[in-house]
Amino acid sequence: AQRVTQPEKLLSVFKGAPVELKCNYSYSGSPELFWYVQYSRQRLQLLLRHISRESIKGFTADLNKGETSFHLKKPFAQEEDSAMYYCALASGGYQKVTFGIGTKLQVIP
Amino acid sequence: SAVISQKPSRDICQRGTSLTIQCQVDSQVTMMFWYRQQPGQSLTLIATANQGSEATYESGFVIDKFPISRPNLTFSTLTVSNMSPEDSSIYLCSVSADYNSPLHFGNGTRLTVT
DSSP: OOEEEOOOSEEEEETTSOEEEOOEEEOSSOOEEEEEEEOTTSOOEEEEEGGGOOOBTTBEEOOBTTTTBOOEEESSOOGGGOEEEEEEEEETTTTEEEEOOOEEEEEEO | OOOEEEEOSEEEEOTTOOEEEEEEESSOOSEEEEEEEOTTSOEEEEEEEOTTSOOEEOTTOOTTTSOEEEEETTEEEEEEOSOOGGGOEEEEEEEESSTTSOOEEOOOEEEEEO
C-alpha cells in the first residue's frame, strides 16, 4: 500500500527565514510525487511535480529515493506563502493519488 | 488548466436525507474523481467517475451510499445518501485531462449533517 506522511501539521517561520516542509512516502514502485497548495479561500492547486524539476514561486523539491522523501524547500519565506501544503503520490498514472494530511505553513511578519 | 465548477459550495442537511453535488468542467477531460476530506484528515479518494459506465469505488465506499453519475466528459454528480453526522466533510471533484496529466480540483462542497 502506498502512504504519504507529513509529520508536521503546523510550521511557523518568520518572514525571510528558510522553509522546509517535510514529506516521506512509502511505495514499492516508482512513484510520481507532487506538492499541492491551498491558499485561504482558494481551491487546492498543483504547486510542483518532481518530474518537472522546476522552481515554482521560489519553492523546490527533490525526490530522494534513498530516504523516500520529497521535502519542499524555499530559502526565504514570504507572507504570501502562508497556506496549507499537501504532499501527494501518484501510482499507475493518475488513477491512484494518495495525499498526506497536510502542513499548515504560517509565515510570521 | 480546466475550470471546474462545483455546486453547492456548502450545505447543511438533516440526518437521513440525501444531497447531490454537481461538478462541471469547461473542457472534456478523461478522468474525473471524487474525494472526501474529513475534518483534520487528508484527502481520501471515494471513486473514479467513469463516463457511460458505473463508477469505480475505493475500499470502504459503496455505490448505495455514494452513487455517482457521469453522463459525458464534462459533468459528474456525487450523491451522499441517507446522511449521518459522520458524513460531514468537504467533498471535492477532481479532474485529469488525460492519463498523464496531474489532478486539478474544484472548490469543494462543505457538507454539515445535523
